[in-house]
Amino acid sequence: xxxxxxKALLADKFGEEVIIGEEVGGLQPxxxxxxxxxxxxxxxxxxxxxxxxxFLSCLSGVDYGVDINRFGVVxxxxxxxxxxxxxxxxxxEHDRNNSEELPSFxxxxxxxxxxxxxxxxxxxxxxIFFEGHPDLRRILLPxxxxxxxxxxxxxxxxxxxxxxxx
Amino acid sequence: MIEALKRYNQKIADxxxxxxxxxxxxxxPSTHGVxxxxxxxxxxxxxxxxxxxxxxxxxxxxxxxxxTYQQTIPFTDRMDYLASMNNSHAFVMGVERMxxxxxxxxxxxxxxxxxxxxxxxIASHLIAIGTYGIDIGAxxxxxxxxxxxxxxxxxxxxxxxxxxxYNYIWVGGLFYDLPVGFEERCREFVDYFRPKMVELNHLLxxxxxxxxxTANVGVLPMDVAINxxxxxxxxRASGLKxxxxxxxxxxxxPELDFDIPVGKGExxxxxxxxxxxxxxxxxxxxxxxxxxxxxxxxxNELKRTSDxxxxxxxxxxxxxxxxxxxxxxxxxxxxxxFYFIADGKSEIPFRVKAxxxxxxxxxxxxxxxxxxxxxxxxxxxxSIDFVLGELDR
Numbered sequence: 001x002x003x004x005x006x007k008a009l010l011a012d013k014f015g016e017e018v019i020i021g022e023e024v025g026g027l028q029p030x031x032x033x034x035x036x037x038x039x040x041x042x043x044x045x046x047x048x049x050x051x052x053x054x055f056l057s058c059l060s061g062v063d064y065g066v067d068i069n070r071f072g073v074v075x076x077x078x079x080x081x082x083x084x085x086x087x088x089x090x091x092x093e094h095d096r097n098n099s100e101e102l103p104s105f106x107x108x109x110x111x112x113x114x115x116x117x118x119x120x121x122x123x124x125x126x127x128i129f130f131e132g133h134p135d136l137r138r139i140l141l142p143x144x145x146x147x148x149x150x151x152x153x154x155x156x157x158x159x160x161x162x163x164x165x166x
Numbered sequence: 167m168i169e170a171l172k173r174y175n176q177k178i179a180d181x182x183x184x185x186x187x188x189x190x191x192x193x194x195p196s197t198h199g200v201x202x203x204x205x206x207x208x209x210x211x212x213x214x215x216x217x218x219x220x221x222x223x224x225x226x227x228x229x230x231x232x233x234t235y236q237q238t239i240p241f242t243d244r245m246d247y248l249a250s251m252n253n254s255h256a257f258v259m260g261v262e263r264m265x266x267x268x269x270x271x272x273x274x275x276x277x278x279x280x281x282x283x284x285x286x287x288i289a290s291h292l293i294a295i296g297t298y299g300i301d302i303g304a305x306x307x308x309x310x311x312x313x314x315x316x317x318x319x320x321x322x323x324x325x326x327x328x329x330x331x332y333n334y335i336w337v338g339g340l341f342y343d344l345p346v347g348f349e350e351r352c353r354e355f356v357d358y359f360r361p362k363m364v365e366l367n368h369l370l371x372x373x374x375x376x377x378x379x380t381a382n383v384g385v386l387p388m389d390v391a392i393n394x395x396x397x398x399x400x401x402r403a404s405g406l407k408x409x410x411x412x413x414x415x416x417x418x419x420p421e422l423d424f425d426i427p428v429g430k431g432e433x434x435x436x437x438x439x440x441x442x443x444x445x446x447x448x449x450x451x452x453x454x455x456x457x458x459x460x461x462x463x464x465x466n467e468l469k470r471t472s473d474x475x476x477x478x479x480x481x482x483x484x485x486x487x488x489x490x491x492x493x494x495x496x497x498x499x500x501x502x503x504f505y506f507i508a509d510g511k512s513e514i515p516f517r518v519k520a521x522x523x524x525x526x527x528x529x530x531x532x533x534x535x536x537x538x539x540x541x542x543x544x545x546x547x548x549s550i551d552f553v554l555g556e557l558d559r
Contacts, residue, residue, distance in 0.1 A: 026489035027263060054392050057494060058503045060519040074505065076492045080392065080406070083413055087492065114395030117529045125227065136170045140220035140558060143171055149228055150517075 003029045006051060006086060013044055023089075030074075030087035035105050038075070038090050039132075042111045045077065045086070053077040053086060056112035061122030062091075063151045069095055071103040071128055096153065104129040125150040174216075181206045185213060188540075192221050196301045196544045199554030201528075203547070210539050215532045219557050226559040230518035235261045235484045236337055238518070242504075243331040245522060246556040248293055249498035251286040251322070254335045255279055256502045259416060260493030261337045264486035264508060267479065274468040275339055275476055276418040281352070281460040282322060282334060284453045288359075289318040290498035291446045291453075294551040298443055299370050301548035302379045307370045314362055317355050324348065337484055340476035349465050356454050356461075363450060371447055380443060381434030384534050384546035388437065394533065395526035398500025399445045400550060403429035404437035410496040422459050424452045439549035446551070484513055499523040499551060520559055524552035 003024070011019060014037060021032040033041055045053040057076040064070040072091030078084070094103035102123075107130035109116040119130045120139040127148030130136060138145060144161075147154055158165060181187050191202040200221035206214040226245060230238045242257045243250035262268040296311030319329050324345055326334035334341045370376055386396070388404040401408055409426045411419040427448030429441030464470075488510030494503040500523030507517040527550050535546050 026487075027491055030490075056395055057501060058492060058505055058519065058521040060505050060517070062507065062517055074490070076503070076505065080408060085492075112395065113393045113533075114526050114529060117525065133170075135174065137174060138220075140223045142220075149225065150231075 003086075006045075007031065009048070009050065010041060010044070014041065028085070028087050030089050032089045032091070035090040035092055038073075038088065039106045039108050039111060041088070042075070042077070042108045046111055051079055051084070052081045053079045053084070055080055056108070056114050056118070057085075059108075059115055059118035059122065061126035061128045061150075063126055064091065066096075066153050069093055071126070073105050073122065073128065075108070096151070102127050102129040104131055106131050107133040109133055124148070127151055178204070178206075181214075190543075196547060198297060198548070198552065201552075201554055201557070203531075203543075205540070205543070207540065210541075212535055212538050212540055212543055215535050215543070217528060217531060219528070219554070222554045222558040224559065226520055227518055230515060230520075232514065234513040235515065238515075239336065240331065240333045242520075243333060244555060245520060245559055246290075246497060246499060246502075246524070246553045247330055248553055249283075249286045249290040250330065250332050251279075251283045251335065252290075252495070252497040253502065254333070255283050255417070256493060256495035256497065257504050258335050258337050259495060260491060260504045260506055261484065261486070263493065264489060264491050264506060265337075265481060265484065267338060267481065270479055271338070272474075272476075272479065273418070274464065274470075274474060275479075277460050277464050277468055278340060278344055278476075279335055280418045280422070281457060281464065282325065282332075284456050284460070285318050285322060285352070287498045288450050288453045289315045289322075291450050292318075294446050295366070295370070295443065298548045298551070299376070301544050302376055304370055304373065304376060307366060310362070310366060310369070314359060317359070321348065321352060321355065324351075336477070336480060338480040339478065343470065343474060343476050344464075346470070349461050352457065353461055356457055360454060363447070367447065371444065377433050377440060380439035380545055380549065383434075383439045383542045384538065384549060385435045386437040386442075386530065386534050390533060391437070391530065394530040396500065396530055397526065398496065398498070398523050399449065400442060400500065400527045400530075402427065403442040403445045405429055405431075410494055410501060414494065416495060418460070422456050424456050427452065439545050442549040442551075486510070494521075497523055499553065499556065500527060522556035522559060524550075524554075524556045528552050528557060 018034050018037045023030040045051050055078040057078050060074045062072045070091050071094050075088040077086045092103055119133055122128050123136055124138040124140050186207050188205040188207050191197040192200040202218040204216040205212050226241055229241050239254050242253040245253050292311040292315045296308040299307035323329045326332040386404050388406050391401050391404045405428055407426050407428050427445050429436050433440045486508040490507040492505045494501050502523055503521035505519040506515050509516045535543050
């Protein structure tokens with residue numbers, strides 16, 4: 001099943017508006033989806049006998065830069081029966097300076113259990129909140145760490161609990 | 167978030183009243199590094215396992231965002247430090263594909279890369295097997311494995327100049343050509359090592375105590391393994407023939423002849439600890455086969471010539487076009503992925519995400535160790551064979 005067919009399949013099932021755009025210029029084509037639909041789309045792609053995208057290779061939280069104020073999550077799916085790969089992207093504008101809230105996306109941990117830890121990592125390092133995640137704690141950094149290191153505006157802390165960091 | 171943290175603290179507080187909370191690690195020898203497992207136990211029975219990772223976090227992704235692609239290669243070596251060659255190979259291939267020079271790499275370079283990667287894979291599996299033996303209580307195989315691994319370390323040191331973290335595979339080529347006489351010595355090693363594996367099998371694989379400790383323990387069904395993103399020997403032991411060297415056919419692998427061992431449940435159930443162990447033993451056999459084929463070609467049609475320069479294809483400036491690319495390759499522990507975002511302007515990637523196979527492989531541990539004995543938990547942890555450097559990055 002090729003990229004265009006997958007696109008048509010999703011448009012059939014969820015309507016045209018679920019696909020916001022696509023990136024076909026690079027080596028790996030990517031679908032840009034409506035953020036709210038991601039969990040349902042993943043469930044459909046996983047269980048549809050024509051696609052069977054049963055393996056979540058990688059989930060990356062991305063901060064697209066301070067100027068454009070955009071946060072996103074990138075999903076790399078693989079289909080073991082058909083030996084296919086697919087990239088899904090969702091993103092959202094989020095004003096980091098004037099908002100107490102974190103940018104928030106639906107969790108896919110109910111579809112792929114491996115997303116549990118990947119989403120914890122994205123929360124930990126990029127500061128993305130996943131709605132419906134069972135246990136969204138920091139995973140790599142200590143629980144009391146302040147800030148999200150992979151954000152583009154992150155400033156290295158000078159003190160950790162009153163201890164000077166050299 | 168704060169609520170999740172409160173929930174977790176409450177759970178531990180409740181558990182310490184009714185059951186016992188036991189910390190295994192971060193200094194426990196069988197956790198193979200600095201992994202901390204928090205166990206909620208009822209007597210000898212493990213009710214729940216909560217892994218805590220991050221003790222070895224060295225900000226790989228943050229480093230990668232401030233260094234050029236070439237400068238990042240030494241950092242990839244430090245991820246899975248038992249199989250550094252495989253890490254840098256995956257990273258380098260990803261960058262080469264983004265640059266569009268992956269078809270221009272000389273054949274000899276590709277074969278040398280595969281040769282050193284497979285040597286390194288053997289070394290990594292030897293550690294997995296040896297330390298697994300020691301977890302179960304067999305001390306001798308550990309020493310044997312380390313003795314044989316030392317030959318590989320010596321050879322790779324001869325080629326690259328360092329024993330563990332090589333920085334040997336570069337974007338577009340290699341650090342140096344293989345030293346003169348390397349192929350011959352490598353062949354000697356293969357001839358020496360084959361009988362050693364037979365001896366090791368007599369000592370450990372068919373050992374009745376070992377089988378009793380590992381068969382039917384920690385059974386990982388295939389669907390659970392896929393859903394948890396397990397890959398590599400852990401997934402193959404559950405019975406699925408899934409090896410990216412065959413699926414993606416990268417580098418020189420399509421020209422090599424090798425089998426993909428899978429778990430068959432010879433001693434118990436498919437996907438138990440013994441199967442995971444056995445898949446690694448069988449894989450060593452296949453690695454030796456691949457090494458011999460590489461040597462055949464490196465000594466005949468791809469012979470060393472005086473004008474061969476492994477650095478000839480190195481790009482002067484590594485500036486990929488603006489794009490993002492996910493490169494996956496078969497590391498020694500499973501699917502090793504690098505996700506690059508290049509902005510097309512600078513030599514520094516905008517974002518690099520590393521997907522370590524150990525990370526996903528370990529996440530299945532709480533699922534398969536519900537209701538096992540503490541002693542069996544040790545067997546399960548050992549059989550997953552993770553490296554903390556890659557988990558924490």
